[in-house]
Amino acid sequence: MLKTIVVLLLISVVAFALILPQSLYPVVKASPAIEIDGNVEDWDIPGVSKFTDEVGDTEGWSKDPKVVGIGSTAESPDKVEANDKCRDIKAVYFYADENWIYIRLDVVQLYPGWCLVSKKHPEVYAYPNVSSYHLYFRVPGSLLSPQSSSAGATDTSLGDFAWHFNVQFDAGCTPDDGYAMPFLQWPDWSGVTVTGDWGSFAVDLERSSFEMKINRALLEEKLGTSLGNVYVFIASAKLGEPEGAWGKWAHAFEPQNPGDPGEGVGGSDFADYMPNNSLDVLTGTVRGPLIEVNLSPYRPPEEAPKEAPAFPIEILAAVAVIVIVAVVAIAIFLRRKKK
Ligand SMILES: [Ca+2]
Ligand SMILES: [Ca+2]
Ligand SMILES: [Ca+2]
Structure with a gap:
């Protein structure tokens, strides 16, 4: 019995x-992974923030052979239109997880060879002439004293929108078929290259995209705060005379005075920027509003x-x-x- x-x-x-039921057991979800591999098709995932910019809205000088055809970084007339499309920002994307901050920047149209280093300036490493890209981040709560001048000797002040770090890159072709890595700069003008522990960078030539990731822990340690809502101003610039008042490096092109060493000739040197109403081009002053994006780790x-x-x-x-x-x-x- x-x-x-x-x-x-x-x-x-x-x-x-x-x-x-299975629902009573804990379900482990695989976090979506963006690979920095030169293919941006993996950015179509939940948690990605996208901001767009107009197409064709570069400054007049960027399309004008009479301006960009002057000086040691002169563009030949048959390349002006193509180079202008490389400077034309189309969209920016952000994604963040526990370990990394991911950034993707799209331009209207890159072309094979746009990144070739100018033979006129072989002594200046990574000098592709066509365009460089700047991203300025204002981080509320950062312990760093912010900077209001723009980088790369571009004549623009960020004034009240002063930044706590910026990322610049020109993706110049390296001899081993790679690209020059971005430079992450602090308000005191020191900086690190986004490579190794700091992160990685790749170019998707087919989709005219740049993708990178930056080490969250290292960034937050330097900033003295955790990343939450941040404010971003983004711009593109043609590179100009490599030699200016502060030495030999990739200075910005001076559209108000082409052919002269850059720096201090007034007005913005940026060819395109976003958001579109954030910059007073005539005085070279960023007045906002900036892009606002949350960089705390994404949780579904x-x-x-x-x-x-x-x-x-x-x-x-x-x-x-x-x-x-x-x-x-x-x-x-x-x-x-x-x-
Ligand atoms: Ca990818
Ligand atoms: Ca644009
Ligand atoms: Ca724009």
């Missing part, structure tokens, strides 16, 4: 385990909680099974006792 009861109880325990929204019954149906079923088993066992027990 006891045997029968034990068997029936075992059956009910197995039934209970089978009924127990909790799945909408199902309408839970007052008592879970699975537990109700399990209790019913146990009760039925117990009743049958008692009935058998009593019947045998009568005999």
